[in-house]
Amino acid sequence: MTIATHDIRLASNADPASRTKRDAILDAAAAIFSQQGFAGASIDAIAVKAGVSRQTVYNQVGDKEKLFKAMVAELTQRSSAGFFRVLDTFPISPTNLQSELVDFACRLLRTYSCDPNSRWLIKLIENEASRYPELFEVWKEYGPGRKYPAIAARLAQLALAGLIELDDPILASRQFMALLTAEIRTDVLMGKQPSDAEIDRIATNAVTTFLKAFAARGHGAPGLG
Amino acid sequence: MTIATHDIRLASNADPASRTKRDAILDAAAAIFSQQGFAGASIDAIAVKAGVSRQTVYNQVGDKEKLFKAMVAELTQRSSAGFFRVLDTFPISPTNLQSELVDFACRLLRTYSCDPNSRWLIKLIENEASRYPELFEVWKEYGPGRKYPAIAARLAQLALAGLIELDDPILASRQFMALLTAEIRTDVLMGKQPSDAEIDRIATNAVTTFLKAFAARGHGAPGLG
DNA sequence: GACGAATTAGACAATATTGTCCAAAATTTT
DNA sequence: AAAATTTTGGACAATATTGTCTAATTCGTC
Missing domain, CATH: 1.10.10.60 (Homeodomain-like)
Incomplete structure (x- = not known):
């Protein structure tokens, strides 16, 4: 366990x-x-x-400082675990790329933006990073340092299968996440939880634009608007 | 003056x-x-x-509360003024869309991410919004409430001129900004100022992906890739 | 140089917080 | 049930901050 x-x-x-x-x-x-x-x-x-x-x-x-650090460590662990649990469901060999990628994006959005652990962690890092540079370094190593390469690896597999076309997987992974979190950032800052329908809409928009940008031009991408 | x-x-x-x-x-x-x-x-x-x-x-x-509110008001004004000053340089009828849009993106990035006023404002809003909901509302009205429509209007002009292809200008404007701020978010959170070369690289990446996604398919987009 | 307004340095009470200590109570282990 | 450990609630000094007040000083203006 x-x-x-x-x-x-x-x-x-x-x-x-x-x-x-x-x-x-x-x-x-x-x-x-x-x-x-x-x-x-x-x-x-x-x-x-x-x-x-x-x-x-x-x-x-x-004391207060130890409490703060212990708490950030705990959140980092939980957030990271949740992320990788979702990442394991990435559609590596999809039958319908668009819809399966949207489903994946929905799951990611739910754990990335709706889970209090992740939201709190991001906020805490943003605020107190300058106070605890070493904490920031650890977070960067376990957060962006692992998440983007992990997504990039999945995207690279899609590219290898000829489903999309990429030069720079790491860049693509960052842009994928950026498109995904673009619309909710403002709302999520407050306690606002997007509804399931809203999450679906956001994921669809992000994936649609992403696939338009990285569509495999060789054999014409299927049904993209 | x-x-x-x-x-x-x-x-x-x-x-x-x-x-x-x-x-x-x-x-x-x-x-x-x-x-x-x-x-x-x-x-x-x-x-x-x-x-x-x-x-x-x-x-x-x-007192402290009045000071806080006055300061946020001032930052909102400065940040907004800076943004719209840059927006006036948007390439509405470009001879070279890609390069002129990259130049614009660089300018935007510089005022949006490198100007302390904007950075401070975002951080303050993110942190204290729950403490001062009315302040958050005002910011939302003058920030996202005006910036995205303003960019959307420019993008719509490009679409009308047949240079790009869009269904939803507001969505496109959000995605444009998301792509633009994707790579620096983490670094800028700390005091880190990206170099000119870095800003240029980031803007190029963002604009390239944006134009790939929204390229006018009718008459084949020029040199993208 | 003289006048009025703004500014300064510091004192001050009120309040809040941190981190420690301790004896009584509750909980767990034996 | 007895013993050991943890938890509790409160007291406590030390410290920091807020917002006000006052007397002395500086500044801008005539």
Whole structure:
């Protein structure tokens, strides 16, 4: 039942007994820190949200800085795990490229933009990166440093199969993600959750444009508008 | 010398005498607030950075909340003005679409991503939007609410001239901007300023993919690839 | 140079937070 | 049930910040 499929050298603890309590604290910390910022988040508020006493926070995790780092490590792990779980469903040999890629994009959008872990993580990194450069480096290694190459590899397979045409898979992967997250960025910044229909529409738009740009010109791409 | 070309009903003050001092305060506030967050920014730090005494901050702008709102209003105005100044250089009737659009994209990238005003504003909105929903609404009206339609109108002109092919100009404008900001988002989050060469490369990549996706299929797009 | 307005440095109370300590209570283990 | 460990709630000093007040100083203007 090890969750860490792509295991990360970040969080590593024993104590299966206090796991739940520690997790509750880290969950609460993620919510409060990402909402209030590092300075604005008070240990008291986190303790209350976690349903523990303040002293327990100090016992389990340590001071504010340790708490912050432990929480970011936890979020990084969860977010990364979720991403790669979805990536495993990439349509490598699709019968209908357009529709299967749209389905994949929907799944990605759901875990990338609707999962609180990922949203919080992004916000926290954006805000406190300058305060903790080493945290930023670790995130960059496990976030963009792995996600884009992983997508690029899948796209390269499609290109090899002659389904699309690419020069630079890494660039294509970045553009794929950019198109995908283009429309929701603004809304998702607030708590707004896009509906299923909206996610579908966004994914369709992104994939359509992506396939138009990278269509295999050799044998004429099927039904693209 | 009225800067407000697309004048905004936000900041409006008289006092040309204390203008410079007030501006220094708002500048400092923008830097500190965006770096430290609302809670983490201290009035003292802002006063020091502005080169004024704390009391002057209170005299000129008011308490912390008023200072924050005034600063966001100012940034919104500056950012918007800068954007529309660049937009006026959009190549509506280009002789070489690709290269002129790349040049335009470079200019946009420079003001959109390298100008501290815009960067700070985005960060502040992202962070404190939930704290000040009314501020978020105003920004949305003057930011995305005007920028995307404005770009969409230019793209529609290109489409009308038969240079590109679009169904949904608004969607295309969002995707254009998404492709443009795809590669720098991560780096720009930190203080990192992309070099001129890098900006050029990014703009070229974005425009190339955009034109591949939206090429006029009727008379074969010129030299794309 | 003199006048009025703005600015400064610092004091000040009120408030909030951090991190520690401790004894009572609850929980888990033996 | 007894013992060991964890958790709790509150007290506590140390520190930082906010916003106000005041007296001295500087600045712009006549």
